[in-house]
Amino acid sequence: MDKLLRLLGENSSYTTAQLSMMLGESEDAIKARIKEYEDSGIIRGYQAVVNWDEVPDAGVMAMIELKVAPQMQKGFDDIAEKILAYDEVESVYLMAGAYDLLLTVKGRTIQDVSSFVAKRLAAMHGILSTATHFILKRYKEDGVPLVDKKKDGREMIFG
Numbered sequence: 001m002d003k004l005l006r007l008l009g010e011n012s013s014y015t016t017a018q019l020s021m022m023l024g025e026s027e028d029a030i031k032a033r034i035k036e037y038e039d040s041g042i043i044r045g046y047q048a049v050v051n052w053d054e055v056p057d058a059g060v061m062a063m064i065e066l067k068v069a070p071q072m073q074k075g076f077d078d079i080a081e082k083i084l085a086y087d088e089v090e091s092v093y094l095m096a097g098a099y100d101l102l103l104t105v106k107g108r109t110i111q112d113v114s115s116f117v118a119k120r121l122a123a124m125h126g127i128l129s130t131a132t133h134f135i136l137k138r139y140k141e142d143g144v145p146l147v148d149k150k151k152d153g154r155e156m157i158f159g
Contacts (some may be wrong), residue, residue: 003155004033007040010143012046048050053137059089061106061111061135064121065099067128079126088116099131110134 003023007014016034020027028053037043052058055093070076076094080101084092090104103121113132122130138146 004030004072005037007032008043008046013048037057049142049146051138051141059106059108060110060113061104062117063133063135064105064117065095065133066101066103066121067098067130068100069126069128069131070100071126074148079124083121086120088113088118115142 003031004019007019007022014022014029016027019030023030029126032049034043052061068076068079071078078118080092080094082087083103088105088107092107093101093102094100096120106118113134117130117132140146
């Protein structure tokens with residue numbers, strides 16, 4: 001993988017000056033490559049990894065597995081495009097295994113997410129079944145540990 005992409009994936013707040021020093025390339029060359037990645041759609045955006053467990057009233061997240069009836073000539077793409085249009089849906093993945101699509105969904109309450117699944121997702125043409133899993137605690141997200149070992153009560157005490 002491209003070293004520049006790996007560095008931006010780890011920390012998108014690196015400045016072009018910092019990236020230039022780390023990669024041994026000119027700052028202008030780094031800027032040009034980043035622009036090329038953005039223009040071609042390789043880089044789609046920049047965001048921080050947020051520990052939502054620490055944010056008051058952040059709402060709830062759920063992973064939802066869907067079994068889907070693929071459509072002739074379109075496969076899973078058509079239904080995935082309809083699903084990703086919902087504001088509640090954070091991400092959509094095509095999967096191999098027991099389920100076809102995996103969604104992450106965000107809502108204010110468990111009831112909001114449950115209602116979204118029952119009234120909107122499960123009722124969609126082509127959805128055969130759903131399995132909803134509510135996220136209770138995040139330990140690591142996008143490669144970033146979210147648990148402070150000193151705060152989580154699992155440190156060993158000798159004495």
